Amino acid sequence: MVIKDPAMKEKQPYKAFLERDIKTIHDLGKKGIIEFVFKAHEAETQEDFNTITTNWFSKAMHPYFKKLCTECIYKPQLELLDYLRANGFKTYIVTGGGIEFVRAVAEKVYGIPPEQVIGSSSKTKFRLKEKKVDVCRIGELNSFDDREEKVVNISLHIGRRPLFVFGNSDGDLRMMQYVLSAEGPRMAMLLHHDDAQREFAYDRDFKLSPLNDALTVANDWGILIVSMKNDWNKVFAFD
């Protein structure tokens, strides 16, 4: 976008991303970052966006672990997904991240096909051009898939109340409560990132995506807290 219009270099939040100004980016908040991401990928077709994302994932390195992002995947999470599927569960990702972004990698990395990914979405529009129909992204937020909105989107996409949920932040609390609010066997688990040695340790003070309210009410709602440090034998497959 900056190549097309150099004046954007001086505009926020573009300037912050170009200059890797983490402080300013952080202050945008989770929703502000998602809105920027959608703006930056305006007008692309669904298939073009998928190609760009797949290419990006094929090279993107994690700055801390110095591994491909697609390798920084929790081994116990993969084992749990396999276990659920082996027992007849249909597994979904419900993410605050971009729905098409996560869809591009979910099948390869988690064995979850695109139609079983729910996430934040940009508005899109139908385009008929030169006898070809495409779906194009509009640089505007359609849904910010966080907190209450996760429940609304599960209802829209899945159409029934899930039986089991695993989350790791306050953004997941509402869907945990949704899963637990009905009769029959139901289960909600919450990952606590408390392992500074093998991963990271953070919870109530992480402003961008805190784990605060969920920790507070977990016991009262019967949400099982999983400690990365104490309960996970291995964190990553590469460990």
Next chain:
Amino acid sequence: MVIKDPAMKEKQPYKAFLERDIKTIHDLGKKGIIEFVFKAHEAETQEDFNTITTNWFSKAMHPYFKKLCTECIYKPQLELLDYLRANGFKTYIVTGGGIEFVRAVAEKVYGIPPEQVIGSSSKTKFRLKEKKVDVCRIGELNSFDDREEKVVNISLHIGRRPLFVFGNSDGDLRMMQYVLSAEGPRMAMLLHHDDAQREFAYDRDFKLSPLNDALTVANDWGILIVSMKNDWNKVFAFD
């Protein structure tokens, strides 16, 4: 609603539905009817709506065939769905009808689970009340799943371009063109209701849901027209 507020009896479109005034109902158009339906089911939870709908379907008779609505299902459609699934296809319904309405019956009748139904939807909201989370309907349109909007919704729910599509009205033309607008083997079929003897015969002049544009461009786009009269051995299983 009329029991709660008798004044509604005199208000349109409520009056028309209460008096079975088909002319006025017809003039509302497909979208107007959907909007009324959503208004009439405001405030219900997802599960309550499902119960009401399931009960309704257990008794609802087709006024012309004098059979349960759930029996008025095309036999060749069931055979095609079975054939596709036996060959590794994941089958979806993409309907102009209410998404939760069709979901209540799709698995039993078509073998299609709720999460593989896409349709017109009302807005919904998260509710936390007496330590119970529910999703409640708001009496407002979220998406009218017709024409271009079907393509946008397929993109949101499925996240990739389908390979095969079967439709029966102009409301399906855009998704047929979407399916056909990419490389590789792809197929679109269009049912022509031309069998006044065993079902009905209508196309260009049916105002509520015409088959006009799609008939006109079918040949040019490579859409295969299926004649109910000439191509279908049986129409209903009860024939």
